[in-house]
Amino acid sequence: MLLSAPPTKTQRGEVTWLIGLCAVATAIRFVGLGSQSFWLDETFTWKITGGSVSHVFSGVRELESTPPLAYLLVWLSRQALGSSEFALRFFPALAGTLTVPAVWLGGRRLFGPRAGLIAAALTAVSPFMWWYSQEARAYSLAALMCAFVLAAFAYRMTGGGVLSLVAWGAASVGALATQYSAVAVVLATLGALVVFDRDRWKQIAVAALAPLIACLALFNLATTQAGHGMTDWIAGIPFGERAAQVLSQAWAGTSIGRFGVPLYICAGIGIALVGVLVVVGRKSADQPDRNLRRVGWTLLAAFAVLTAILLLDGDRLLARYYIVIWPLAVVAAAGVTATVRPRTGLVAVAIACGVMAGLVARIEATPDLQRLDWRPVAKALGASPLHGRLVVLQKYPYWQALSPYLPGLVPFGYQSGQYPVSVEVVTIRAGESESCWWCSARGADGMAPSTKSVGFFPFASTIGAGRFLITSYRSSNPFLVERERIPITGQVVAASLTTTLGSGAVLYQPWPGDPYITALLKQGK
Incomplete structure (x- = not known):
């Protein structure tokens, strides 16, 4: 049984709001893009992209724990713009900006125009997404690719044809070629397609061949990288601290521990927010199409698969790896918010966006909250x-x-x-x-x-x-x-x-x- 498709006609006011949100996202990501110096992980990107294309592939194999796609894009920007901080962070900032219309597309298709704009607004000012959009690493591009996976998944679940599956397969390959943790989103959406669109399972099986081939192609690289122990340091950080960061950084950003509020209180706030969304979502999931329930189960599956992978593979649980499920999470939250009375939802979204934008502004204005400047x-x-x-x-x-x-x-x-x-x-x-x-x-x-x-x-x-x-x-x-x-x-x-x-x-x-x-x-x- 497919989900019910929302109206597809885009209103002029909706387009205006979307353009405005994209402008905000562009401004906060590109203004000051080169103001902070490279930090430790970015210096590996700087080193890997400093030679030829073959040097990029060999560098990724020897120095990294992620696939090569993001580094190839940074290499292109370095050829055109130079080796400055701005040049190496250009593509991550662009990917972070494009994530805004990508989550709008998925949210709108699943839950309607209001949900799409809510998802876009939360993504535009999120301190978590903003931080990684200003970092010369693969995380921002991984979030964008997973947003494309979600958008294609949304179109398929709301009556889309073969082209939506083609788009899902292509986006899944791009996500896997950017970040290994994206496999959780690919598996969760694939499972949802099989369960909720079982009548067309043959088409889904053919589409699943694309990410399967990508996994096989990346297997040797991933095995070689795992042997270097580049992520062994993660287990040295107390597990409770890392788990609390997962629950707090998603809404408050990476510098939340430096704002004077105890980390575990911030994590408690994150749990409370999730609880409120679940309660509201359960009440609204009694509708005939049950959109929220199905998307919620997909999100839960992605979270569970990713957590299992990170814990079973030498305890690599770290908040930034969860950026791949941001599109699913923000669209689900937007879908819940869109079910309440418009005025109540508008106030809630305005408060959330105001808090997150304020956190971004404070980090921008406070050097102690930024990367060490060498x-x-x-x-x-x-x-x-x-x-x-x-x-x-x-x-x-x-x-x-x-x-x-x-x-x-x-x-x-x-x-x-x-x-x-x-x-x-x-x-x-x-x-x-x-x-x-x-x-x-x-x-x-x-x-x-x-x-x-x-x-x-x-x-x-x-x-x-x-x-x-x-x-x-x-x-x-x-x-x-x-x-x-x-x-x-x-x-x-x-x-x-x-x-x-x-x-x-x-x-x-x-x-x-x-x-x-x-x-x-x-x-x-």
């Missing part, structure tokens, strides 16, 4: 001195976030014979957060290093650089030692530094004009 550090350090320097990130191992801004940066000891003449110790200022969900400040203690000496280098000076302190140490007589006779190896100096400073990343940046170091680095590559 550009002031690179600017303060300047060019590397003769014979290079050490850069120590005190009690902070995620040095890759600095690599786009300091050319040639490598772990110290990677090459023998490195001969630094200075040490620059980078420390997060006291008062900064010790832990944030994206790991950009995890492990930093905000304590300044010693002002006496570090290893073989006496203290020189301390300066501020944004949210960081840079403490400089200079060799007192660096040129009396000949490199060929007494090389200062990475093992010797790194051991001395880690003894003095504690855990952290000890890095080396060569002097660009030093032919000896340049030859060593090329030989190492």
Whole structure:
């Protein structure tokens, strides 16, 4: 039994509202798109997309835990726009903007024009969707592809023909080629099609061949990536904290833990919101077509499948992986809201959109809620001195976030014979957060290093650089030692530094004009 199809004629007022919502989504995603520096995960995208197309595929295989489609699109934007933060985030921002009309299409088809606009409005100002639309990763594109899956599913369930199944198959392939977690949405919608459209099961079986072939094609890549252990760090975060983030970030965004409200209270609010929607939805699901009940079961199936996959595969449960079910969730919520009295629904949606837009505005205006900005550090350090320097990130191992801004940066000891003449110790200022969900400040203690000496280098000076302190140490007589006779190896100096400073990343940046170091680095590559 198919769902009842809503009126298909689009009114002028509805189009005007949709254009306005798309304009809002475009503005909040593209304004300030390059204002934040790359964070840890984005530096992998920066590295992967820095060569040829074949370099993209090899980089995804060796450095990533996701399929290659998003990186190919970022590679295209990098060829056209350069390697800036704006250039690498262009396609994610575009995908985030296009998700707005995509969820409108699915919501309108399933529940009517009002539900479509509600889904579009919530998506346009969602801090969760906005954050990942400004990140050079695959999450925003995955949400868009799953919104296309939902739209095609909605058309099929409301009387669509073979073309809707073709669209569903194509969108499913795109979703799987973007994010492995999208398999939950593909399986849930496929199951719903089989159950609720069983009379045309042969057509559905043929359409299901497309995502099946995609899964087989990606199997070898996924197996290779799983062997790298790139997501093993997730299990180190307390499970309760991660579960609470799933329930809170969906409505309040990724920085909710930094607003002064306890994380578990935010999660409780999320549970309460879901409970209200379920109660209202059950009352309205007594209608003959039972639209909400069927879409609700599809959403529940997607959530359950995704959670099972994340937990059974080494405990990889993390809020951002649930972005693939955002289209289903927001359309279901919009369908529930559309069943109440128009004035009540309008007030509820206005309050929700106002709260979410306010959260986005506050994050935009508050640097402490944003990604750590490494550009002031690179600017303060300047060019590397003769014979290079050490850069120590005190009690902070995620040095890759600095690599786009300091050319040639490598772990110290990677090459023998490195001969630094200075040490620059980078420390997060006291008062900064010790832990944030994206790991950009995890492990930093905000304590300044010693002002006496570090290893073989006496203290020189301390300066501020944004949210960081840079403490400089200079060799007192660096040129009396000949490199060929007494090389200062990475093992010797790194051991001395880690003894003095504690855990952290000890890095080396060569002097660009030093032919000896340049030859060593090329030989190492």
